[in-house]
Amino acid sequence: xKSLNYEDxxxxxxxxxxxxDLTAQEAVVRHHQGPVxxxxxxxxxxxxxxxxxxxxxxxxxxxxxxxxxxGTRFRAWLFxxxxxxxxxxxxxxxxxxxxxxxxxxxxLAAELERRARESKSDEDLRVVxxxxxxxxxxxxxxxxxxxxxxxxxxxADMAERTGRSVPAIKKQLWLIxxxxxxxxxxxxxxQSGGIA
Amino acid sequence: xxxxxxxxxxxxxxxxxxxxxxxxxALKKLLESDPDLQxxxxxxxxxxxxxxxxxxxxxxxxxxxxxxxxxxxxKSDESFVASVMGRRRRTERRSGAGRFTRRLAAAAxxxxxxxxxxxxxKPDAHPTVVRVESLHGKIHWTGNGGxxxxxxxxxxxxxxxxxxxxxxxxxxxxxxxxxxxVTLSGQSMLTLSDFGQKExxxxxxxxSIKARKQxxxxxxxxxxxxxxxxxxxxxxxxxxxxxxxxxAVNEGRVRVTRVADGQTEDVTADHYVVAALExxxxxxxxxxxxxxxxxxxSLPKGITYGKWDPPAEGRAGSVRATPMLHREPDKPDKPMxxxxxxLKLSVDDQPPTVIRDGARLxxxxxxxxxxxxxxxxxxxxxxxxxxxxxxxxRDIKAGDRFEVVIPLADFKRKREQFPESSVGLEVYDFWMVxxxxxxxxxxxxxxxxxxxxxSGG
Numbered sequence: 001x002k003s004l005n006y007e008d009x010x011x012x013x014x015x016x017x018x019x020x021d022l023t024a025q026e027a028v029v030r031h032h033q034g035p036v037x038x039x040x041x042x043x044x045x046x047x048x049x050x051x052x053x054x055x056x057x058x059x060x061x062x063x064x065x066x067x068x069x070x071g072t073r074f075r076a077w078l079f080x081x082x083x084x085x086x087x088x089x090x091x092x093x094x095x096x097x098x099x100x101x102x103x104x105x106x107x108l109a110a111e112l113e114r115r116a117r118e119s120k121s122d123e124d125l126r127v128v129x130x131x132x133x134x135x136x137x138x139x140x141x142x143x144x145x146x147x148x149x150x151x152x153x154x155x156a157d158m159a160e161r162t163g164r165s166v167p168a169i170k171k172q173l174w175l176i177x178x179x180x181x182x183x184x185x186x187x188x189x190x191q192s193g194g195i196a
Numbered sequence: 197x198x199x200x201x202x203x204x205x206x207x208x209x210x211x212x213x214x215x216x217x218x219x220x221x222a223l224k225k226l227l228e229s230d231p232d233l234q235x236x237x238x239x240x241x242x243x244x245x246x247x248x249x250x251x252x253x254x255x256x257x258x259x260x261x262x263x264x265x266x267x268x269x270x271k272s273d274e275s276f277v278a279s280v281m282g283r284r285r286r287t288e289r290r291s292g293a294g295r296f297t298r299r300l301a302a303a304a305x306x307x308x309x310x311x312x313x314x315x316x317x318k319p320d321a322h323p324t325v326v327r328v329e330s331l332h333g334k335i336h337w338t339g340n341g342g343x344x345x346x347x348x349x350x351x352x353x354x355x356x357x358x359x360x361x362x363x364x365x366x367x368x369x370x371x372x373x374x375x376x377x378v379t380l381s382g383q384s385m386l387t388l389s390d391f392g393q394k395e396x397x398x399x400x401x402x403x404s405i406k407a408r409k410q411x412x413x414x415x416x417x418x419x420x421x422x423x424x425x426x427x428x429x430x431x432x433x434x435x436x437x438x439x440x441x442x443x444a445v446n447e448g449r450v451r452v453t454r455v456a457d458g459q460t461e462d463v464t465a466d467h468y469v470v471a472a473l474e475x476x477x478x479x480x481x482x483x484x485x486x487x488x489x490x491x492x493x494s495l496p497k498g499i500t501y502g503k504w505d506p507p508a509e510g511r512a513g514s515v516r517a518t519p520m521l522h523r524e525p526d527k528p529d530k531p532m533x534x535x536x537x538x539l540k541l542s543v544d545d546q547p548p549t550v551i552r553d554g555a556r557l558x559x560x561x562x563x564x565x566x567x568x569x570x571x572x573x574x575x576x577x578x579x580x581x582x583x584x585x586x587x588x589x590r591d592i593k594a595g596d597r598f599e600v601v602i603p604l605a606d607f608k609r610k611r612e613q614f615p616e617s618s619v620g621l622e623v624y625d626f627w628m629v630x631x632x633x634x635x636x637x638x639x640x641x642x643x644x645x646x647x648x649x650x651s652g653g
Contacts, residue, residue: 022266030262034253037261041249042242050249051261058265105224111238130246149251155212170208177211181243 011070018066025065029058032075036082038127043116045090045109053089057082079119086116125191126184133183141176148173199226203233211244263343267355324353325390326370329377332585332610333366334522335359356389361401363522364501364538364627365572365585365610376416379404379582381574382538382625383500393417398436402540402574402624404581406431407448423471424453432463433581435542440477442542444468444484446579454479466579470545485547487578487622489555492643494543500625502537505638514561515539517630517637537639538627548622550578554647555604555619559628564636565594570629571602575614575621583621584614594635603647 009031016024036057041050061068061081068077090113134145147153147161159166197205206223209215215223227234330350337345339357348354361368361384368380372394380386384401388394393414396405399421407416409429416427420436423443430448434441443452445463453460454471463469463481471479496504499515507513517535541549557571572587586607592598604618615621623644630637 022269025269026262026266029265030258033258033261033265037253038246038249041245044245046241050245055261055265055268059268062269105220105227107224107227107234108237108241111234112241115238115242126242127246127250130243131250134247134250145247146251149247170205170212173212174204174208177240177243180247181239184243185239 008074014065014068014070014074017062018068018070025062028062028065028074032078033058035075035127036078039079039119040082040086042126043112043119044086045093045112047093048089053085054082057085060085083116083119087113090116125188129184129187129191130180132187133180136183137176137179141172141179144169144172144176199230199233202226203237207237207240211241260343264345323355324373325356325388326354326372326378328352328354329369329371330611330613331366331368333361333363334520335361335366335368356387358385358387360385363520363534364536364574364625365587365629367574367582367585369582374408374410376408376410377404377406381582381585395419398434398441400436400438402582403434403436404431404576405434406581420471422455422473424455426451430465431581433576435540439474440470440472442468442470446581452481484579485545487548487550489550489552489646490644491541491546491549491623493539493641494546495539495641498539498541498543500538500540501627502539502639512640514638514640517628517634517639519634532632533634535630535634535637536627537629537637538625539639539642540625541623541644548576548578549644550622551575551604551618551620551644552646553605553619556645556647557602557604557626558599558641558643558645559602559639560597560599560641561628561639562597562636563592563594563630567592567594567630567633567635567637569637570631571600571607571626572610572629573604573607573618573626574624575618576624578620578622584618585610586614586618597640604644 009027013024013027017028033054037051037054040054040057044050044053057078061078068074090109094109134142137145144158147158153161155166155169158169162169164172202222203226206215206219206226209219210223227237328348328350331348335346335348337348337354337357337359339345339355345354359368359370359380361380361382364382366382370378370380370388372378372390376394378386378388378396381402381404384403385399386401386403387397387399394410394416395418396403396416397419405416405418405427407427407430410416410427418425418427418434420434420441421438422436423441425432425434425443427450428448430450431446432448432450433444433446443450443463445465445467447465449465450463451460452463452469452471456471456473459479461469461479461481466484467481468484469479469481470477495513495515496506501518501520502515503518505514505516515537517537520534520536521531522534557573559571563569568589569592570587570589572585574585575583577583586604586609588602588607590600590602592600607618609616609618626642628637628639
């Protein structure tokens with residue numbers, strides 16, 4: 001099964017990290033940061049800073065790393081902490097009086113929260129599939145993805161570059177996102193053996 | 197419009213941050229009416245988030261995340277002792293270790309607390325030297341083998357390294373563990389360290405230092421291109437330029453050494469000294485000058501940002517605003533261009549200029565097209581350090597020339613921690629900025645009057 005590089009670190013690294021070895025602790029952060037940050041990016045509430053939550057997750061994990069039982073799955077243990085940090089941030093943001101008018105419709109926020117709470121997997125394979133799906137786009141469509149997410153160019157600038165109107169650019173982005181979503185759904189379904 | 201079409205319209209606006217209140221209400225109604233759509237919207241949102249994550253997931257970003265996380269680990273002796281004691285308690289429970297282990301644990305804790313803990317202290321390459329109390333503007337910190345951090349936040353703890361403030365309206369307030377405070381204001385650059393004795397190497401700029409009493413034999417050492425100062429416990433202001441340094445002492449006493457020839461001068465409260473690289477200039481502490489309440493520019497002297505255009509036929513000399521890239525802390529991905537002209541008041545040993553009730557700023561300049569211009573100034577406490585930054589917007593009409601007269605009471609403080617009224621403070625510098633576009637902003641004349649002079653001309 002395709003994975004986000006889940007080959008765990010040797011037990012001795014975790015033992016060294018428990019003993020306070022900074023090099024070992026850094027290795028732990030480096031090895032697990034990709035999947036943790038991806039999962040948090042997908043599940044954190046609207047208005048939150050995903051990397052901020054990710055950093056708090058690692059700091060909390062390293063602070064109590066001596067509670068981790070050597071020989072068990074570190075990533076699963078780490079994701080429990082990540083889930084807790086996301087829930088904590090969700091509760092904090094919900095206390096803003098105007099949160100739902102400012103950031104996200106209530107039902108959408110509730111659905112994200114449910115997914116974060118119930119997520120059993122300690123990996124988000126969607127990231128792997130999404131990279132493949134983006135790679136599979138035609139070049140001119142991939143360009144829009146780069147402009148929007150890498151270069152963060154305003155829609156008006158995209159319109160100017162392509163000689164199209166802003167509504168046309170919005171339509172294009174909608175179609176690209178829909179295409180990518182269909183691609184991810186297909187790959188996820190295929191991966192789970194065709195069971196919906 | 198079908199519900200699907202309506203969702204498509206509102207959803208894209210939502211993801212692009214363009215959804216207004218009416219659109220948000222419409223989106224909520226659509227989601228309420230269709231549970232499948234709620235699930236679909238959540239899928240789309242997560243995919244959108246992951247696209248952003250993938251775009252930012254590069255080698256440098258990953259490395260920065262790891263380094264930043266490691267630098268944020270708690271470093272205090274108390275937390276280390278707590279973790280050592282915690283581990284040892286669990287070890288005792290598991291192995292039945294008795295009095296020897298407990299004595300060893302207590303001894304380890306005592307040694308750390310006595311500061312003789314080099315055998316037990318975690319090997320830590322990034323000890324905290326200062327905490328950031330407050331900041332504004334474009335500020336970088338370079339430390340730890342050349343790593344640059346440009347999104348510093350208040351309460352960040354940092355090790356030794358170099359701070360650089362790039363903007364006239366910027367400032368940075370740092371606090372050492374012993375509550376010694378250092379404030380940088382405007383374009384300035386400082387390297388600091390503490391290996392048992394604090395050292396501040398000022399490359400350029402304006403600084404205030406409020407130093408707590410230092411241990412005997414370990415004064416704070418301040419180095420500038422032309423001077424060295426030893427500070428035991430005092431408040432002083434330093435303005436460092438490539439060829440000279442002005443050190444004004446407000447409390448206590450400072451020993452200043454002129455680098456060019458090694459001459460020393462003790463500077464006491466309410467005195468100042470100028471240490472220039474040229475040895476033939478006077479190097480003597482003199483009493484602080486009596487402040488004045490009116491000032492006019494000495495252009496081209498005093499320019500701290502912008503380009504001087506010399507006078508030409510039919511046209512006065514002027515400081516042309518030049519570009520500067522700026523990022524607001526809460527919008528790091530949306531940099532904006534500022535066009536800045538800035539000048540400081542005190543040149544050629546002019547006395548400090550105090551702000552009286554009714555004071556006004558008069559500015560004459562040129563602008564190619566109608567545009568809003570930000571006018572601002574930095575204030576210091578009389579006989580004290582950095583006080584704050586104040587600014588005001590004015591819409592300026594284009595034309596051959598403009599002239600504005602702005603009461604200083606119209607300038608608003610940039611932060612609530614600054615004094616609400618600038619009356620009684622002294623002006624350090626002025627700056628003028630046009631945002632986003634080069635509209636040809638240039639300044640020919642700036643003056644501060646106390647409100648009794650006639651305006652115009």
